[in-house]
Amino acid sequence: HTNSDRLWESLMEMAKLGATPKGGVNRQALTDLERQGRDLFIQWCRAEGCTIRIDNIGNIFARREGSDPNAKTVMAGSHLDSQPTGGKYDGCVGVLSGLEVIRTLNEHKIVTQSAVEVVAWTNEEGCRFPPCMMGSGVFSGVLEFDAMLARTDAEGVTVSDALDAIHYRGSDTVSPDEIKAYFEPHIEQGPILEDTDTTIGVVIGGLGQKWFDLTLTGLEAHAGPTPMNLRRDAMMGAAEVTQALNRIAFDHQPHGRGTVGCMSLYPGSRNVIPGQVKMTLDMRHWEPEALIAMGQAVTNAVEDICQRHGLEYELTPTADFAPEHFNQECVDAVRQAAEKLQLSHMNIISGAGHDAMFVGRVAPAAMIFIPCKDGISHNEIESAKPEHVHAGCNVLLHAMLEAAGV
Amino acid sequence: HTNSDRLWESLMEMAKLGATPKGGVNRQALTDLERQGRDLFIQWCRAEGCTIRIDNIGNIFARREGSDPNAKTVMAGSHLDSQPTGGKYDGCVGVLSGLEVIRTLNEHKIVTQSAVEVVAWTNEEGCRFPPCMMGSGVFSGVLEFDAMLARTDAEGVTVSDALDAIHYRGSDTVSPDEIKAYFEPHIEQGPILEDTDTTIGVVIGGLGQKWFDLTLTGLEAHAGPTPMNLRRDAMMGAAEVTQALNRIAFDHQPHGRGTVGCMSLYPGSRNVIPGQVKMTLDMRHWEPEALIAMGQAVTNAVEDICQRHGLEYELTPTADFAPEHFNQECVDAVRQAAEKLQLSHMNIISGAGHDAMFVGRVAPAAMIFIPCKDGISHNEIESAKPEHVHAGCNVLLHAMLEAAGV
Numbered sequence: 001h002t003n004s005d006r007l008w009e010s011l012m013e014m015a016k017l018g019a020t021p022k023g024g025v026n027r028q029a030l031t032d033l034e035r036q037g038r039d040l041f042i043q044w045c046r047a048e049g050c051t052i053r054i055d056n057i058g059n060i061f062a063r064r065e066g067s068d069p070n071a072k073t074v075m076a077g078s079h080l081d082s083q084p085t086g087g088k089y090d091g092c093v094g095v096l097s098g099l100e101v102i103r104t105l106n107e108h109k110i111v112t113q114s115a116v117e118v119v120a121w122t123n124e125e126g127c128r129f130p131p132c133m134m135g136s137g138v139f140s141g142v143l144e145f146d147a148m149l150a151r152t153d154a155e156g157v158t159v160s161d162a163l164d165a166i167h168y169r170g171s172d173t174v175s176p177d178e179i180k181a182y183f184e185p186h187i188e189q190g191p192i193l194e195d196t197d198t199t200i201g202v203v204i205g206g207l208g209q210k211w212f213d214l215t216l217t218g219l220e221a222h223a224g225p226t227p228m229n230l231r232r233d234a235m236m237g238a239a240e241v242t243q244a245l246n247r248i249a250f251d252h253q254p255h256g257r258g259t260v261g262c263m264s265l266y267p268g269s270r271n272v273i274p275g276q277v278k279m280t281l282d283m284r285h286w287e288p289e290a291l292i293a294m295g296q297a298v299t300n301a302v303e304d305i306c307q308r309h310g311l312e313y314e315l316t317p318t319a320d321f322a323p324e325h326f327n328q329e330c331v332d333a334v335r336q337a338a339e340k341l342q343l344s345h346m347n348i349i350s351g352a353g354h355d356a357m358f359v360g361r362v363a364p365a366a367m368i369f370i371p372c373k374d375g376i377s378h379n380e381i382e383s384a385k386p387e388h389v390h391a392g393c394n395v396l397l398h399a400m401l402e403a404a405g406v
Numbered sequence: 407h408t409n410s411d412r413l414w415e416s417l418m419e420m421a422k423l424g425a426t427p428k429g430g431v432n433r434q435a436l437t438d439l440e441r442q443g444r445d446l447f448i449q450w451c452r453a454e455g456c457t458i459r460i461d462n463i464g465n466i467f468a469r470r471e472g473s474d475p476n477a478k479t480v481m482a483g484s485h486l487d488s489q490p491t492g493g494k495y496d497g498c499v500g501v502l503s504g505l506e507v508i509r510t511l512n513e514h515k516i517v518t519q520s521a522v523e524v525v526a527w528t529n530e531e532g533c534r535f536p537p538c539m540m541g542s543g544v545f546s547g548v549l550e551f552d553a554m555l556a557r558t559d560a561e562g563v564t565v566s567d568a569l570d571a572i573h574y575r576g577s578d579t580v581s582p583d584e585i586k587a588y589f590e591p592h593i594e595q596g597p598i599l600e601d602t603d604t605t606i607g608v609v610i611g612g613l614g615q616k617w618f619d620l621t622l623t624g625l626e627a628h629a630g631p632t633p634m635n636l637r638r639d640a641m642m643g644a645a646e647v648t649q650a651l652n653r654i655a656f657d658h659q660p661h662g663r664g665t666v667g668c669m670s671l672y673p674g675s676r677n678v679i680p681g682q683v684k685m686t687l688d689m690r691h692w693e694p695e696a697l698i699a700m701g702q703a704v705t706n707a708v709e710d711i712c713q714r715h716g717l718e719y720e721l722t723p724t725a726d727f728a729p730e731h732f733n734q735e736c737v738d739a740v741r742q743a744a745e746k747l748q749l750s751h752m753n754i755i756s757g758a759g760h761d762a763m764f765v766g767r768v769a770p771a772a773m774i775f776i777p778c779k780d781g782i783s784h785n786e787i788e789s790a791k792p793e794h795v796h797a798g799c800n801v802l803l804h805a806m807l808e809a810a811g812v
């Protein structure tokens with residue numbers, strides 16, 4: 001068994017870096033605060049005798065050797081970066097649970113056949129430098145290295161410069177081929193485990209995502225003298241697109257999701273009919289055909305709505321990830337670990353994107369979810385119970401031991 | 407007949423003050439640029455022998471005496487201030503047409519029985535200091551003087567300080583009781599005259615207005631892991647309110663108007679379900695009962711939508727003006743002038759608020775509309791034809807002569 005107090009103390013110690021007054025964390029990717037988090041993680045790993053590798057996008061790998069130098073490695077990890085108004089658990093639970101597994105192995109002098117390795121992926125959140133899951137995306141070849149180095153934050157700083165500034169542009173080469181199994185513990189970031197009073201989510205995969213930017217252009221005009229039937233009101237179009245997106249998501253239950261998270265009206269005056277609206281569409285589904293159908297349905301709806309309201313539109317895809325089905329053996333290892341530990345568990349599909357979903361494209365992978373309070377994440381009030389964090393870490397330990405061989 | 411070239415030259419001269427690169431005007435109320443516009447107007451009026459009065463809110467009255475000192479005055483006017491991205495015609499057409507009438511009377515040495523007076527109302531646009539039609543509102547007792555003096559712009563400057571800064575806090579008392587008839591020429595700011603190829607709109611009154619601020623509050627959550635049926639998505643509510651508002655306006659044709667001009671989503675991230683949406687509602691109608699019914703219908707719709715989506719709401723009225731029916735004799739004077747001049751004309755209802763609508767509550771008033779290009783106003787591309795400006799001015803001359811007596 002892992003040490004619950006030790007894991008919790010490390011989590012709280014890490015949470016001091018970038019701690020916000022409201023009890024959250026602001027430790028965005030490749031900032032000096034995140035550099036301090038990386039340094040602390042490496043210091044803890046070195047204290048456990050691990051060797052450290054850092055690759056060209058700043059991913060950190062901390063390795064505890066196994067008895068068989070020819071065996072592939074069993075890996076655990078997640079990320080240390082946070083949202084600007086993030087919580088203590090998103091990411092750190094995965095990285096520090098991996099560390100706790102190594103500490104436990106050392107404490108009990110357990111020799112594994114495979115090496116055991118903990119990874120902290122660079123820039124999972126993507127809030128400072130879009131897109132999200134950059135480090136695991138480059139590692140797994142989903143995202144193009146040179147293009148990612150050139151990405152900039154709001155101040156125009158590139159990923160390349162930011163890596164140099166914190167001295168985390170590494171030269172080690174780590175290949176997906178080295179990985180026998182990758183496990184990522186994470187808070188659920190949704191309400192299902194809490195609602196069903198379940199401790200462990202056996203994550204069988206993650207929803208595919210289609211993101212769009214949509215610009216609707218009509219004609220700006222005075223709200224008073226312009227009769228309803230002569231309007232080309234971009235906001236009328238935006239309202240209908242929002243409703244269509246939601247209806248399409250509801251038509252594809254239980255897995256469909258549809259969200260309008262951003263909307264800007266121009267000129268944005270209370271007595272001017274908006275001549276232009278810019279908005280974002282986020283669609284998700286578990287079945288590839290359903291996701292494609294949803295994308296097609298929303299495209300058709302936009303076309304139809306714009307025709308009826310005399311609007312022009314530009315619909316630009318900004319992300320398109322297929323659903324990820326995790327490796328059956330890895331998923332089974334998680335389930336069996338939960339059963340062995342007599343923890344309540346259920347199969348669950350991740351609604352959010354995670355590093356494991358990119359790693360899973362090039363190596364066997366799975367995830368372990370634990371409940372978070374009210375399903376709230378990406379929020380300073382994000383909260384998880386010590387016993388759930390501990391349970392997730394124990395499941396990780398057993399799944400890794402099963403994969404690594406003792 | 408008035409002098410078309412002289413009027414146009416004055417319009418273009420005035421448009422130099424605050425001229426924008428795109429051919430519009432930025433001459434916001436009580437700025438130094440607007441002070442220059444006021445000075446120029448007064449200089450032109452003095453050159454015509456007018457006496458100037460300035461009241462406590464900065465309204466400027468330029469008077470040409472009549473033969474009968476006991477007769478009430480016949481007034482024309484509008485405003486010199488503009489929107490930040492305004493045009494050359496909105497407001498100035500009214501003020502400078504009034505000036506052109508006086509120039510014409512002088513030129514032809516016409517003695518009127520009533521005095522003829524031109525007024526430039528302070529802060530009609532309300533964009534720097536809300537609300538709009540401040541000067542005529544204070545003049546007619548619709549808006550409270552002390553409250554208006556305390557209104558601030560985005561920098562925190564009060565109307566009181568801004569009046570002092572440009573030396574336009576006057577001490578003259580001008581009473582609505584002095585007015586026999588008030589006429590306001592203005593561009594239509596809508597498409598009807600242009601669409602029907604009509605030169606003169608005989609404005610019989612103006613739509614009543616109800617403005618609301620609406621805040622919808624749900625629960626911010628991650629767009630991926632949160633199932634559709636567990637959401638409290640404020641944007642879903644906002645989309646339905648927008649549609650309800652439009653439907654209610656369409657249900658009250660031909661006079662109903664409904665516009666959502668502003669909308670802000672919080673936190674405004676593409677993969678976060680909006681926990682809060684703030685939006686504005688602008689509703690208008692010609693019949694008082696219909697306007698009340700529209701306000702009630704939208705209130706009911708908001709209540710119902712929020713119940714269905716688990717949202718809380720705050721619906722705050724920010725403006726509530728009853729429809730204004732202009733004085734029958736003033737309206738008839740405008741129509742008869744147009745007929746006499748053999749100008750195509752039609753009855754029209756103003757969809758926008760105008761100074762005449764506040765003046766009309768305390769004195770006989772009417773308006774003269776002329777077409778503007780594509781019905782576009784509050785925009786740097788606002789445009790009107792010289793022959794239409796001239797036609798409106800001639801109608802004004804004849805209506806004023808009719809009212810003033812020769």
Ligand SMILES: NC(=O)NCCC(=O)O
Nearest residue numbers: 132351352353354630677
């Ligand atoms: N885990 C997580 O918050 N990922 C961000 C990308 C997403 O929206 O799913």
Ligand SMILES: NC(=O)NCCC(=O)O
Nearest residue numbers: 224271538757758759760
């Ligand atoms: N004429 C004009 O633009 N008035 C502003 C107030 C309104 O929205 O009607």
